[in-house]
Amino acid sequence: MRFWHVRADRGGVHFEGALADGMRACLHSRIAMRVLLERGRFPAKGEQALYDGVRALGWDEHSSPKHTLSVSATCRSSQLTHSQFIALKTKDAIVDSIRDLHGSRPDVDPRDPDVSVVVRLVKDEATVYLDLAGEALHKRGYRVATVDAVMKENLAAAVLRIGGWDATTDLIDPVCGAGTVAIEAAMIACRVAPGLRRRFGFERWPGFDAAQSTAWESLLEAANAAVLTECPVKILATDVSPAAVDATAQNLASAGVAGAVTVQRRDARSYREEDGPAWVVADPPYGGRLAAQPLQLAGFFRQWGEALRTMHGSTVLLISGNPLVQRNLGLTPEMEVELYNGDIECRLLRYRIA
Numbered sequence: 001m002r003f004w005h006v007r008a009d010r011g012g013v014h015f016e017g018a019l020a021d022g023m024r025a026c027l028h029s030r031i032a033m034r035v036l037l038e039r040g041r042f043p044a045k046g047e048q049a050l051y052d053g054v055r056a057l058g059w060d061e062h063s064s065p066k067h068t069l070s071v072s073a074t075c076r077s078s079q080l081t082h083s084q085f086i087a088l089k090t091k092d093a094i095v096d097s098i099r100d101l102h103g104s105r106p107d108v109d110p111r112d113p114d115v116s117v118v119v120r121l122v123k124d125e126a127t128v129y130l131d132l133a134g135e136a137l138h139k140r141g142y143r144v145a146t147v148d149a150v151m152k153e154n155l156a157a158a159v160l161r162i163g164g165w166d167a168t169t170d171l172i173d174p175v176c177g178a179g180t181v182a183i184e185a186a187m188i189a190c191r192v193a194p195g196l197r198r199r200f201g202f203e204r205w206p207g208f209d210a211a212q213s214t215a216w217e218s219l220l221e222a223a224n225a226a227v228l229t230e231c232p233v234k235i236l237a238t239d240v241s242p243a244a245v246d247a248t249a250q251n252l253a254s255a256g257v258a259g260a261v262t263v264q265r266r267d268a269r270s271y272r273e274e275d276g277p278a279w280v281v282a283d284p285p286y287g288g289r290l291a292a293q294p295l296q297l298a299g300f301f302r303q304w305g306e307a308l309r310t311m312h313g314s315t316v317l318l319i320s321g322n323p324l325v326q327r328n329l330g331l332t333p334e335m336e337v338e339l340y341n342g343d344i345e346c347r348l349l350r351y352r353i354a
């Protein structure tokens with residue numbers, strides 16, 4: 001995205017830029033969960049230092065009695081150890097400063113706030129951010145139907161990115177669930193910005209004025225103009241469950257990429273040589289009822305592995321949290337990366353079928 005001073009650490013990726021760059025990150029990042037604007041950083045050994053430091057940042061441009069507020073906090077290796085207390089003190093400092101200026105204070109709305117503030121306290125140093133995204137960025141706004149064990153949209157995009165699919169080869173998800181992988185792939189291939197179909201937190205900020213609104217409109221216009229009318233690759237999404245096929249079709253339509261993906265009811269074990277070569281990208285079943293029956297699960301993966309091995313010239317990319325998958329497919333991964341699907345530790349595995 002051509003940002004300045006990009007730096008990554010365990011907490012995320014940092015960059016410098018104008019507010020419009022933050023808007024651009026919200027609109028175009030397929031993998032980020034949130035985009036945070038740093039308001040300030042200060043030593044906060046104890047509650048008074050935290051309160052004073054937050055007040056000193058000045059909130060007139062960023063909060064008002066007419067705009068609801070929420071504050072969330074995390075802390076590590078600090079004197080203050082309760083994140084809820086840190087959030088409460090931060091909220092007090094903001095609402096007190098607004099009340100002193102305007103005579104009334106903003107209401108707190110933890111569910112759907114206009115302004116969302118994030119505090120991180122690490123080794124007694126507080127960093128205060130405004131959350132540009134509002135609702136987390138994985139919520140693209142297209143998921144209108146769901147099934148069990150769906151993956152987050154940004155995880156599906158990360159699987160495609162880390163796995164190396166470059167949107168120039170055909171793609172199949174043979175266990176498509178609610179269609180997340182196929183939809184993300186279609187959006188990448190058709191150059192649909194992931195944030196085109198949702199609203200963002202910054203649009204509700206008190207300081208979102210005519211100039212910012214114009215900047216945002218032109219970002220949206222450019223993103224809309226970049227969308228391809230025809231998908232350059234074939235994408236196929238199949239699942240044995242009629243409910244999953246139906247959910248995928250609904251979500252594809254809602255994402256505006258129904259024309260880019262073929263959806264069929266089909267058993268994953270029925271794939272054969274003539275279905276390839278393609279990238280087979282899948283988040284196979286490994287939990288629920290099947291997990292309670294390891295023999296059945298092992299049998300499924302043995303048969304699926306046999307089917308995949310007939311697809312000469314294909315690449316298979318799987319994310320799985322169950323070692324039974326790897327043990328029974330009968331394939332040797334050429335790439336293995338540790339990833340988390342929510343709390344579940346998973347492996348991203350890539351296989352080449354000769």
Ligand SMILES: C[S@@+](CC[C@H](N)C(=O)[O-])C[C@H]1O[C@@H](n2cnc3c(N)ncnc32)[C@H](O)[C@@H]1O
Nearest residue numbers: 150151175177178179180240241267268283285
């Ligand atoms: C973990 S879910 C996939 C979720 C999907 N990645 C998403 O985010 O929407 C696994 C899917 O495998 C499907 N499945 C189970 N056995 C199957 C089989 N034999 N053939 C095809 N699909 C199967 C289930 O119906 C379920 O939808």
